[in-house]
């Protein structure tokens with residue numbers, strides 16, 4: 179008889195309050211169905227509501243009819259498609275970079291990029307709150323990981339000065355995913371120049387949301403296209419689709435085409451996803467969804483202020499209601515669910531210890547009364 183591994187002994191025990199659960203929900207526009215009830219969804223990253231856009235859906239159907247569904251192989255083998263090249267050109271032009279490379283997802287883009295850029299004699303300086311996939315990229319690369327306190331550029335500068343040898347990359351989110359606050363990209367570019375480093379910025383939550391035409395934080399900070407800056411972004415959030423992209427100089431992107439293992443050894447995106455993303459990009463650039471989103475953010479923040487709710491001010495679509503203890507955040511989330519709102523409690527290890535919170539994400543699809551009703555339920 180084979181002896182089976184008992185997975186309960188294989189892994190360390192997950193504490194009761196930390197267990198993650200797949201909720202079995204399904205989204206329907208601004209609503210989400212949970213155990214047979216429709217709740218208002220304040221959890222998705224579909225900031226512009228594009229995942230339910232009829233024109234995106236039409237583009238998917240048209241493309242599937244013409245070219246089938248799956249891409250069949252890595253782009254370097256036979257999975258390439260003109261729609262992918264069109265999308266890369268369009269994304270680069272929109273963001274103000276020379277070149278772009280599509281990757282399967284934001285996590286794959288981050289892991290592959292960092293593993294391609296640095297190795298075990300190099301250093302990666304990461305904001306303490308940057309996304310898990312960026313940290314995973316550093317681990318995969320074998321580079322020395324140096325974490326600096328959130329947004330603390332003085333500390334970062336001291337660390338950069340302390341490590342004169344080896345190649346260096348600075349790594350940060352643009353808009354931070356669990357706090358909704360923003361990196362100082364001008365300051366980071368300046369440090370990259372001063373210490374001969376490259377800067378990797380993942381603006382997953384800034385693209386489509388922040389800046390003129392939703393071009394993201396690098397546009398607001400006037401550093402888009404800078405030769406020391408490599409940006410990653412996802413098509414799974416404001417674009418309402420799936421997939422991701424890396425932006426940089428033509429030379430850097432050409433090197434990444436040779437070395438990005440998470441692209442080379444992975445099946446290309448379905449062509450219909452590229453078609454949908456092209457439509458999404460057109461809608462992002464038109465600007466009316468972004469304007470609606472910011473009206474909604476302002477409405478929500480004003481209603482919070484009126485009720486004296488301790489929402490942490492954030493310039494992005496991510497609004498944080500700090501709670502502290504894990505159990506307290508969970509209790510609040512459950513109470514909101516009973517009142518008809520889907521608002522996740524974000525707990526460690528996703529965020530630092532004792533900083534459990536409700537993460538409220540605002541969408542262009544929310545109606546004014548939805549936002550006001552949530553603040554009433556929070557009171």
Ligand SMILES: *Cc1c(COP(=O)(O)O)cnc(C)c1O
Nearest residue numbers: 283284285309355380382412414
């Ligand atoms: C969501 C997210 C990712 C992952 O992107 P996917 O396309 O979902 O894999 C990467 N970085 C940040 C900051 C994110 O919020």
